[in-house]
Structures are given as C-alpha cells and as structure tokens.
Amino acid sequence: MDTTTYGLDIAKRVFQMYWVEPETGEIMNRRFSRQQLIEFLGQRVAGRVALEACGSAHWWARKIAALGHEVILLHAKFIRPFVQNNKTDAADARAICIAAQQPGMRFVAPKTADQQATLALHRLRSLLVKSRTMQVNQLRGLLYEFGVVLTAGRVAGLADVRERLHEVEQVVPGTLFDALRDQLQLIDRIDGDIKKLEKQLATWQRQESACKKIAGIPGIGPLTATALVATIGNPAAFKSGRELAAYLGLVPRQTGTGGKVRLGGISKRGDNYIRMLLIHGARAVLFKSKNKGPWCDQILLRRPVNVATVALANKMARTAWALLAHDQTYQHDYAAMRQAA
Structure with a gap:
C-alpha cells in the first residue's frame, strides 16, 4: 500500500488537511481544531504529513512525528505556485500536498x-x-x-x-x-x-560537541558556532558544503537564458542573521588575524575586499559542514598535510 501524503495548513486554532484516501481514491479536505487534529492523526496509519515551514511548524513536526508519521517541511515559496485561484485554507492544504509529492522538491529539516x-x-x-x-x-x-x-x-x-x-x-x-x-x-x-x-x-x-568541532575554525566564535549548529541541525540534510552555503545565501545569484548563464552578486537567501555573523567573522580574520594563511592573502590580492570577505565566509560555512558531516575536528594546516601526503 502506498503511503498516504497529507497536506496540512496550520494556524493558531484552525487547521486544514488535504489527502486522498488510498482505498477509495476519495479526495478529502477537512478542517480540524487543535485537539481534533491530534486525535485524528493518532488514529491514522503512519503516513507523510507535509507542512509549510512557518510559525510553530517545528513544534508540530515533533508532535506529529511522535504519533508515528513522517513529517516534511516545505518553504512557503515552493508551495505558492501550486495554489490555484484564490488563497484559502483549503487551497493552501491542497497546494502543500501537491508540492510535497513533486520530484526533486527540497525540504526543511525539523529542529529539535x-x-x-x-x-x-x-x-x-x-x-x-x-x-x-x-x-x-x-x-x-x-x-x-x-x-x-x-x-x-x-x-x-x-x-x-x-x-x-x-x-x-x-x-x-x-x-x-x-x-x-x-x-x-x-x-x-x-x-x-x-x-x-x-x-x-x-x-x-x-x-554541545558539534559546537566544539567548529569553534576552532578562524572567524567562528561562540555566537556563530551556536547559531550555525542550531540552524544546520542534522548535517545530512545538506548534500554538500556548497548546498549549505547556498542555503545561507553566500553563493552568486545566477540568471541564464539561451544557454548562457550570468553570475551576479550573492543571492542573500536564507537566514540573514547567520550570514551576518559569518561575514563579520570573516572580516575579523582578514583584518585582525596575524596568521590568516596564504589563501586569504592570495584572494585579497586578486579580489576586492568585500568579495574576499564573502568568499571567506563561504569557505567557513563549507568547512563547518565538512567537520560536522564527517565528524572531524578542525586542523589549521589540513591543506598542507594533504599536499604532502
């Protein structure tokens, strides 16, 4: 039997859910109160519940997961294209359900x-x-x-x-x-x-052991370490360090047509608070550190100061993901050791 996918539109007191009954094919779009929703999901066979990553979404993700369901969170901008005609709770629930079933759809990792x-x-x-x-x-x-x-x-x-x-x-x-x-x-x-x-x-x-791993990276202090670890959550949610950098808005914005792709300034997507911390940390390394390394010296010669700062912030984010994903500690001379090997 195929797993049932539920599209759940959450609010403070009113909750709308859309799903298709697997046995009959009947389309359901029902409204629940808070307690009715918890009781209903507690009685249903385990399925996939999709929610928009908005206020209280992470709390609902933990609550629904405790009832035995798989929970997926979607960014609001990925749901909007599937809303037909007027925006209502019922239309939003249907759009969430459809968006969650699209191939290659990206999800937000629930936070603890x-x-x-x-x-x-x-x-x-x-x-x-x-x-x-x-x-x-x-x-x-x-x-x-x-x-x-x-x-x-x-x-x-x-x-x-x-x-x-x-x-x-x-x-x-x-x-x-x-x-x-x-x-x-x-x-x-x-x-x-x-x-x-x-x-x-x-x-x-x-x-937190994860904070200790990345705290050794130059430019990452207590504030950046705690904020970054809490934002990343499970590093397996990102396929690579570049995907994390893109999530934080530290990669070039791309526009392309006719087979030609143009790169612009950084996309500035994602959490601007984490991006600000990383960029301030990178600037501190470039202008305050006595031993910033040859990589920083070379990029300052080739690029303007602000471009070099963002590039170092990008490098810091990717390094943090690599340490967390591969369970390693930071080594200042890691690149030199690899070359020697």
Missing part, C-alpha cells in the same frame, strides 16, 4: 527543542542589542541638542558621558537630566541582560 531554544536566545540577544543601540543613539542626539558632544563609539561614548555628568547637569535642564540618568541605568540593565544571554549560549556551546 534545544536547537529552537538556542536560536530563540540569539533572537532575544539581537533585539536587546538593537534596543541598546537605539538608546545610546538617542542619548547622544539629545545631548547634542544642548551642545554636549560625546566621544565616538558606544563604549567610549558611555564612559565619556558618565565622566562628564557634572558638566551635563549644568547644561541640561533638571527635568531632562533626571530622565537622561534613568536612560543610562536602562542601558546598564540591557547590557546585563545581553551578558546573561551570552553566558547561556556559552554554556550550551561547551556542552
């Missing part, structure tokens, strides 16, 4: 609860960093309106305003000065929250 929690910590930290930047910029701008110019840079600027609080108090009206002092305390609290989250991520990095 730990991987999701790690990425959630990164999102919380990212929001706090953004909030801190906004607070510091506002403080700098408000003081500038009263003729107080702070030293450039976040750390130096905050240290400067604390040293000159007496001067600021003389220049700024009392009502505003109290508010500015409260804003400085708020920035300190945000700093403390950021450090607390970074400590939690560092603890997870020390406990």
Whole structure:
C-alpha cells in the first residue's frame, strides 16, 4: 500500500488537511481544531504529513512525528505556485500536498527543542542589542541638542558621558537630566541582560560537541558556532558544503537564458542573521588575524575586499559542514598535510 501524503495548513486554532484516501481514491479536505487534529492523526496509519515551514511548524513536526508519521517541511515559496485561484485554507492544504509529492522538491529539516531554544536566545540577544543601540543613539542626539558632544563609539561614548555628568547637569535642564540618568541605568540593565544571554549560549556551546568541532575554525566564535549548529541541525540534510552555503545565501545569484548563464552578486537567501555573523567573522580574520594563511592573502590580492570577505565566509560555512558531516575536528594546516601526503 502506498503511503498516504497529507497536506496540512496550520494556524493558531484552525487547521486544514488535504489527502486522498488510498482505498477509495476519495479526495478529502477537512478542517480540524487543535485537539481534533491530534486525535485524528493518532488514529491514522503512519503516513507523510507535509507542512509549510512557518510559525510553530517545528513544534508540530515533533508532535506529529511522535504519533508515528513522517513529517516534511516545505518553504512557503515552493508551495505558492501550486495554489490555484484564490488563497484559502483549503487551497493552501491542497497546494502543500501537491508540492510535497513533486520530484526533486527540497525540504526543511525539523529542529529539535534545544536547537529552537538556542536560536530563540540569539533572537532575544539581537533585539536587546538593537534596543541598546537605539538608546545610546538617542542619548547622544539629545545631548547634542544642548551642545554636549560625546566621544565616538558606544563604549567610549558611555564612559565619556558618565565622566562628564557634572558638566551635563549644568547644561541640561533638571527635568531632562533626571530622565537622561534613568536612560543610562536602562542601558546598564540591557547590557546585563545581553551578558546573561551570552553566558547561556556559552554554556550550551561547551556542552554541545558539534559546537566544539567548529569553534576552532578562524572567524567562528561562540555566537556563530551556536547559531550555525542550531540552524544546520542534522548535517545530512545538506548534500554538500556548497548546498549549505547556498542555503545561507553566500553563493552568486545566477540568471541564464539561451544557454548562457550570468553570475551576479550573492543571492542573500536564507537566514540573514547567520550570514551576518559569518561575514563579520570573516572580516575579523582578514583584518585582525596575524596568521590568516596564504589563501586569504592570495584572494585579497586578486579580489576586492568585500568579495574576499564573502568568499571567506563561504569557505567557513563549507568547512563547518565538512567537520560536522564527517565528524572531524578542525586542523589549521589540513591543506598542507594533504599536499604532502
């Protein structure tokens, strides 16, 4: 008997499922509540349940897999072409089912609860960093309106305003000065929250063997290591390191017609947060590292700085996949050892 494929369109309270009964060939497109859906899938013979990789999709993937079904997640852009006419829950469920059965369709690997929690910590930290930047910029701008110019840079600027609080108090009206002092305390609290989250991520990095494997790659620190491992999940989900680099948007965008293919800038697909971490790490290697290696020196001679930075970020991602997929540790002189062998 062929495995039944279900197309499941999920929401907060209403769930639509499309499938074809294998015995009768009857087309089914039913709406369920949350509890009704769990009970229905628990009673059905194990099949393939396809979902769109959207909010709560990874939780549903783990829940449905626990009921004995195979779960596959699809990117929304791969589903949209199969939606006919108007977009409704029923049309979406049908499109998901059809898209999941297409040859060569690419799927999103479901994440574990730990991987999701790690990425959630990164999102919380990212929001706090953004909030801190906004607070510091506002403080700098408000003081500038009263003729107080702070030293450039976040750390130096905050240290400067604390040293000159007496001067600021003389220049700024009392009502505003109290508010500015409260804003400085708020920035300190945000700093403390950021450090607390970074400590939690560092603890997870020390406990996770995959993070230890890739942490030795130049340019990959605790933040990049934890975010990359949590994003990759199972390295077997990618056929090669290049496929991971393409998933992260670090490969050239291709356009072609009439047998001629043109390469443009990087595609910038995938998670821009991971891509940002890799590119910042690559830039740190190129301009801060004392022993960046001959590969970096040669590419800087042949290519512009930004192109070389992205190329190194691409190389870092592919190296990380190779270490995780083949269960190896990073060796700085690996290329030289292969040549000698």
